[in-house]
Amino acid sequence: MLATGLGRYGACIIVNDITPERAETAVMKLQQEGIKAIAAPFNVTHKQDIETAVEHIEKDIGAIDVLINNAGIRRRHPFTEFPEQEWRRHRRKSNCGFSRLSSRHAPYGGASGRKSNQHLFSEEEMPPFWNSIFAAVIPVILMAIAAVCEITLPKTNAIRVFFEFIGNPAVALFIAIIIAIFTLGRRNGRTVEQVMDIVGESIGAIAMILFIIPGGGAFKQVLVDSGVGQYISQLMTGTSHLLY
Structure with missing residues (x-):
């Protein structure tokens, strides 16, 4: 059982279900096995309800180690009797399936940390394969066209000037980001706020690199x-390399 296995490693299990009775029953079974568990009954079929409940729970007891629900699972099993293999199979198909793991329990759930919440997307929410590939290779395409124009067209040619501009690495990457925001974000039903959150998290991950590389270049130029x-x-001319 997924909950039992994680609980034995010290995780605090939050059991949620639509009815308080079902949640309490699951908690009692977990507690009988010496596992710390808390009942939190709420509608497990709506992701927004889940996230709202999580916020309230975390305000009361702190960060949640594990939150699992069986949203979208038609075969209703008592949570503590649900086989782990069966749970994982249904969770992959569930549109609202949701799990949160702290970093110390990540090896047992396949997550990389508490902030790496998994939302299992439905087929409708997933972008087309070629759309995803196209968004990634746009900079390569633009820079390749610019290189061909530079070889085959004279400098004063308007087409060459245009493609040299959009084929500039910085401009090509900017164009790719804008296209990806609309094709992979807005077109797939995500709000502007959600897209900006994704962009903000991405920039935060590379912020240190953005500071170090320009800083090193500026120092060299000085x-x-x-x-x-x-x-x-x-000063170093003529000195022995053995000194270094």
Whole structure:
């Protein structure tokens, strides 16, 4: 059982169900096995209800280690009697299936940390395969066209000038991001707020790289323009490499 296995590793299990009686029954069975469990009955068939309930629970007891519901599962089993293999099979098909794992329990649930919440998307929510591929290769296509135009067309040709502009790496990446926002985000039913949250998380992950690379380039240019680099070069001329 997924809940029992995680509970034995010290996880706090939040059992949710539409009726308080079912939730309490599941909690009692878990507690009989020495597992810390709390009943939180709410509508498990709506993702928004789940997230709202999670916010209230976390305000009362702190971060949740594990939250699992059986939304979308037609075969109704008591939670503590639901086989792990059967649970995983149904969870993959569930549109509202939802799990949250803290980092210390991630190895047992396949997640990478508490913030890496899994929302299992339905077929309707998933973008087409070729749409996903196209969004990723747009920069390559634009830069390749620019390279061909540079070889085959004269410098004053308007087509070459246009494609040299949009084929610039920075411009090509910007165009790809804009297209991806609409084709993979808005077109798939996500709100502007949801898309911006995704973009914000992505920028946060590369923020340090964005600071380090330009900073290193600026420092190098300062050394070159100020003559310090040349002075250091002359100072080191003739010294033995064994010193280094």
